[in-house]
Amino acid sequence: MDAIDRAIVALLQSEGRITLTDLAEKVRLSVSRCQRRVRELEKAGIIRGYRAVVDAAALGYGFQVLLFATLSRPDVVPEFDAALIEIPEIIEAQRLCGEPDYLIRVVSADLASYQHLYESILIHLPGVRGLNSTIVMKQAVHPRPLPGRPPRVVTGARLNEV
Incomplete structure (x- = not known):
């Protein structure tokens, strides 16, 4: 995954109903290239589906x-x-x-x-x-999108040094 794929994923997490045209514009790709990337992300299982956030x-x-x-x-x-x-x-x-x-x-x-x-x-x-x-008394943090940046990988460092 490159930066454009990460941007696509971030946008789709926060704006699941965004049109392909608007998505392509925001990530600065042609609609066809953007659509291809979205399909590849779906095929790879990175994007597993789309759903509405509902008030239980x-x-x-x-x-x-x-x-x-x-x-x-x-x-x-x-x-x-x-x-x-x-x-x-x-x-x-x-x-x-x-x-x-x-x-x-x-x-x-x-x-x-x-x-x-x-x-x-x-x-x-x-x-x-x-x-x-x-x-559960209160939902302090509602389910939210995953962070848009790559996770930090710590190797060989002690936990308190990170």
Whole structure:
């Protein structure tokens, strides 16, 4: 990826509905060259899709929980992952290193709805040894685009020197 690709990605992250003509103008390319680069970024999996940012509370999902899951055995990971995908209230899940095994973001209408989901589905997920729920009080930083500059690579330096 060069600087133009990074500029394209940055613009598409912040302005997902930008026209190809406007995008090309902002990165100083012809429309055809810009379109080619966007297609290559998509083909390479750098751009994985396009979506609208939606207000969850406005759609009735005003209650969010961070759920930490610990599994009983490592061999249940594929089955657990497959089960998570089937639950629409789970909007994000990450496999972690160490304990707990997963961080899962869950949305629901309210505490009662979450409790029902927890008791009827979540505690019965394959291989669950333990679940710990933390209620989200406030979204301090909303999901935002990745930084436009390349990540800093640190080699051989101590953490406090960076």
